[in-house]
Amino acid sequence: MSRRDYLLRKFLFSLLTIFVVLVINFMLFRVLPGDPVRSVIGRNVRISAEMQASLREQFGLDKPVFPDQFFATLQQWAGGNLGVSWSLRQPVAEVLMSKLGNTLLLIGLGQVLSIVFGVALGLFAGWKRKTSFDVGSLTFSLIAWATPTFWLGIILLAAGSTWLGLPTGGIVSPQNVGKPLYTVLPDLARHLVLPTLTMTILYLGEYMLIMRSSILEVLSEDYILTAKAKGMSHWQVLWRHGLKNAMLPIVTMIALNLGFTVSGAIYIETVFSYDGLGKLFHTALVRQDYPLLQGAFLLLAVSVIVANMLADILYTTLDPRVKAN
C-alpha cells in the first residue's frame, strides 16, 4: 500500500469515527437524567405548564427522539450549527470558539515547555545513565507522572499565591476583564504562570520517561558505535545520530497525546478558574446544558481524532523507511 493510499484510508476511517462519535454523542444526551427546562430556569422558579411546553417546543424537545430529533440535530451539526446553549442562551459554536483561544494558549505553552524540557531531560538522563542526574530526574518524572492533576494544581496554587504573590485564578485581573488580551500582556503572563507550570510538570514526566528509554535503545545501536568510531564527540553523536532516531517514536506519541490534553485542561482550568473550554465544560455539566455538553464532547472527540491523523502523517513523513513504502 502506498503512503497516499494509507493516509487516505486513515482519513476515511477518521470520518467514520467522527460519525460514530456523533451518534453516540446524540444518544448519550437523550438518556441522561434531569429536566433541562428546569435547569435553565432554575429549580425554584414557579412557571406555568404552558410556558414549559413552549420552551420545550422552542428547543425541539417535544418531538420524538428518533427520527425527528436525531436527523434535525445531524442536519444542524453538518451546517456548523451546534445548537443554542440552554444556560448561556448563545449559539454553542460561538461560545466554544470564544473560549478555544484561551485553552489553546494554556495547552500550547504547557505542551511546548513539557516537550522541550521532558525531551531534554530524558535525553541527558539516558546519556548519563545510572548517574545521580539520571536517578534524580527519573524519580522526579515518575512522581510527576503519578501525581493527580487536581492535587498538583491546588498545591501549586497555594504555594504560588502565598510565596510568590501570584494570582489565584482567572486569566486577567478584574480591572482588565474585557480588554483585548494583547493590551494586558504582563497581567496575562502572571495569571498564566501557575496553570502553565501545572500542565508542564504533569506532562514533562511522561515525555522524559519515553525519551529516556528511547535514547537508551538508540545508544546501543551499531550506528552509534560507527559515529563514535568516526571520531565524533559524545555531543555530536547524540545530536546528529541519537536525537532523530530517538525522537521518531516520540513524535507520534506526542501527537497522540495532544488530542487528550484538551480534556486534561478541564481539571487545571477548574482549579485556577481559568476562563477556557475546561471551565466552560464544567459549567455545562453542572447546569445540564445538553447542547453545550454535546458541542464540548464533539470538540474533544474531534481533537483526539485529528491528533491521531496528525500522528499518522508525521509518522509517515519523518521516517524515511515508512515514507518510501
Next chain:
Amino acid sequence: MAESALLRVCNLNTEFIIPDKGPARALEDVSFEVHPGETLGLVGESGCGKTTALMSILRLLPSNARISGQVFFKDVDLFGLSEKQMRAYRWRELAIVFQGAMNALNPVMRVGEQIREAITLHGLMSSSEAEMRVGELLELVGIPKERGAQYPFQYSGGMRQRAMIAMALACSPSVLFADEPTTALDVMVQAQVLELLNDIQQRLGLAIVLVTHDLGVVAEMCDTVVVMYGGKVAEYGPVDVIFNDPQHPYTQKLLESFPDLNEPTDPSTDSRQVLASIPGAPPRLTEIPPGCRFEPRCHVRIEKCKTESPPLMDVGENHLAACHLLK
C-alpha cells in the same frame, strides 16, 4: 622492523568488569605490529578477543572495560592521549568496518551524507569538495554515485557493506580494521567484498587488519597472521610459514583439515567447522586457569602445561609461538 611499523600493539591487556563475577580477562599480553601496505590476519574462534583487540586500540570499549599496555601509532602512544586528541586519530588514521555491519549505518540518514560527514568532521575538505569525494568513493566500491541520496534500507546487505568500506576510506586512513567484514553476507557477495578490499589495498596501499574465521580468506589475502586463543596470541608469523610449518598445537589442529594452500579454496571450509572438530570449549574468561589456556583441549599437553603459562617465543624468522613443547 619496529621503526617501520605503522601500528605497534604492546602487551595489550583488557578486562571487562562484570558485576558479581569479577573481571573477565578478555586479552592478555597481546602484541603485534602492522606495517604500511601489509594485510594482517587476526584469526581464532569466536570469543577469543579479536573484536576486543580492535576496540581496545580505538578506545571504543564500553565503560566496564579496563585497558592497559601500549598502542603506538607512528610512535604516538594512543593510550596516552586525551579523549579529544584520540578523536583526531579515529577514522582519520584508523578506520573500521564493523562485524555484522547490517545496522552500522544510520537508518534515517542518507548514505552519502553519512560518508560526507566523516570527511568534513575531520576538516579535510570543504562541503562541496567532500560531496565530489563521496561520489568518487561510492564509485570506487561499485555503487552508482546517485545512490548516495538513498537511505540504508534501500541497499542490499552487500551494498551496505561496500558503503561502509567507502565510508571507512573517506579520510584515506593509514590502517583499515575489517572485523569479519563478510560474515553476514552470502557467499557470492563475500567474494566480491574481499576482492574489493584486495583491490583497494593494491591501489591505495593502506594497511589492513582483517579479522576472519575463514582460513581460505587468510591464505588469499594476508601477509601475516596472528592466531589467537582465549585472549592470548598463540602464534604469530608470515602467512606461508604459518600455513606450511605451524608450531603451535592449536594452529596445527586448525590447519589439519584445511586443504593445501596451492589447491583452489573451497568456500565451505570455514574454520568454525574445523574448530568444532577440536573437542572441548575455550576457557571461561572469569576463571582463567593458571597454565596454558589451551591445555584442557590440547592433544599433546605435558605436565607443566597445567601450571605454567607458556611465553611467546621466537621459533623462526619473524615467527613466534607460545607452547612449552617449543623449547
